[in-house]
Amino acid sequence: MTGSSGQMPVAVLLAGGWASRMGGGDKGLREIGGVPVLRRVLDRARGWTDRVLLSANDDPERFAGLDWLAGVPVLADGVPGRPGPLAGILAAMDWAADNMPERSHILSxxxxxxxxxxxxxxxxxxxxxxxxxxVGPDGNRQPTVALWPITLRHDLRRALAEEGLRKVGAFAARHGLVEVTFPLAPGGIDPFFNINSPADLAEAETLIHNAGP
Known part of the structure; x- marks a missing residue:
């Protein structure tokens, strides 16, 4: 874990989507290598910080029986209409400002x-x-993989509620956006490979299998 507790971010795992291409439900709970995808992300985040939040709409009780999510606050969007990832980032900023004011950043x-x-x-x-x-090794931005100053929360609230802004990259571009490019992971894996469909899930399973223990 890097830095003192005051320097650590508050991490938020964004799980507020519909997962329609996966047939609905929480795609982060689908397993690869016998481990839920969300748990893999959570374990990685816990290597960087001592506080992780989960952004997820609808009934939070669906996560209640998962021991590995114990102690992780589940935050619903504070902006109506399911405006997307920016609302989850804002909810995390508000939570951090109220509960951990010594922290300066959100890691989404x-x-x-x-x-x-x-x-x-x-x-x-x-x-x-x-x-x-x-930014991935293919040169594509990863808008929801970012570090956000919590001081932006009032601007973000205005952008969501008054402007109807929905694009993560557009909001970031207003606030000194810096792009950080990452190489391929060992084995030639795209470190930002994301699972949006059953085919992606099957491909991820193959990548895990080929990577070995």
Whole structure:
């Protein structure tokens, strides 16, 4: 774990989507290698911080029986209409401001990316005062893999509620966006491979199998 507790981010795992291409439900609870995808992301996040939140709408009790999620607060969007990941990031900012005011940043992570690089947080953390966003080895931005100053929460609330802004990258671009590029993981795996369909789930299972123990 990097830095003192005051320097650690508050991590938020974004699981607020419909997962329609997966047939509905929580795609982060689908398993690869016998482990839920969300748990893989959670375990990685716990290597960077001592406080992880889960952004998820609808009934939070669906997570209540999962021992590995014990102690992880489940946050619903505070903005109506399911406006997307920015609402989950805002909910995490509000939670942190109320409960851990010594923390300065939110680290957002999607719930469907099981191969996140171990060096993600340290690489984003050295990028200064703006928004630091990951870029994959293919050159594509990863808008929900980013480090956000909590001081942006009032601007974010206005953007969501008054402007109807929904694009994560568009909001980040207003606030000193810095892009941080990451290489392929060992075995040639895209560290930001995300699971959006049954085919993606099967491919991830193959990648886990080929990677070995």
């Amino acid at each position: 992570l999607p719930c469907d990316t099981p191969f996140l690089p171990a060096g993600l947080w340290p690489a984003l953390a050295v990028q200064g005062r703006g928004v630091a966003m990951a």
